[in-house]
Amino acid sequence: MTMNVTRTDIPDVLVIEPKVFGDDRGFFYESFNGPEFEALTGVKTNFVQDNHSRSARNVLRGLHYQVRHPQGKLVRVVMGEVFLYKTTDTWYPEHERSLLWRDSTLHIDWPLQGEPLLAAKDAGGKALREAEVFA
Structure with a gap:
């Protein structure tokens, strides 16, 4: 998985944090991945x-x-x-x-x-x- 999802006290509001892959050249991350978003949040x-x-x-x-x-x-x-x-x-x-x-x-x-x-x-x-x- 390339993101972490945390539920909040507000219904239907989630905090989604991408996993950042970095080295001495810089970094890379997926800012959005539809299938993974749906799998982790249940939201299509x-x-x-x-x-x-x-x-x-x-x-x-x-x-x-x-x-x-x-x-x-x-x-x-x-x-x-x-x-x-x-x-x-x-x-x-x-x-x-x-x-x-x-x-x-x-x-x-x-x-x-x-x-x-x-x-x-x-x-x-x-x-x-x-x-x-x-x-």
Whole structure:
């Protein structure tokens, strides 16, 4: 196996860590292997889109989901605040919703120094108990 999978306290959220093979020349790892992903997670999916974002220091990008056309996400942290992720459906902005990033019921220990820089939709996110659910 070329990856380790760890379950979290949040249902359906897994931490997937690739096994890195390195020597004095550098390193190599598989960032994604479909059959192994399915075998280790039990999730059969067809990723349709890859996204990559880079954020300035102290930017917090929110917790987004869609109330129609649910979008499964596989997020890869490359370095620091840089993320690359795959999605199982395309983005439908009219169905996107945001959770309140600092909702205490989520138990997320954000590694922030001061107040984060937020998009308006993230600053106005809803607490989990108030969130609109999939239609």
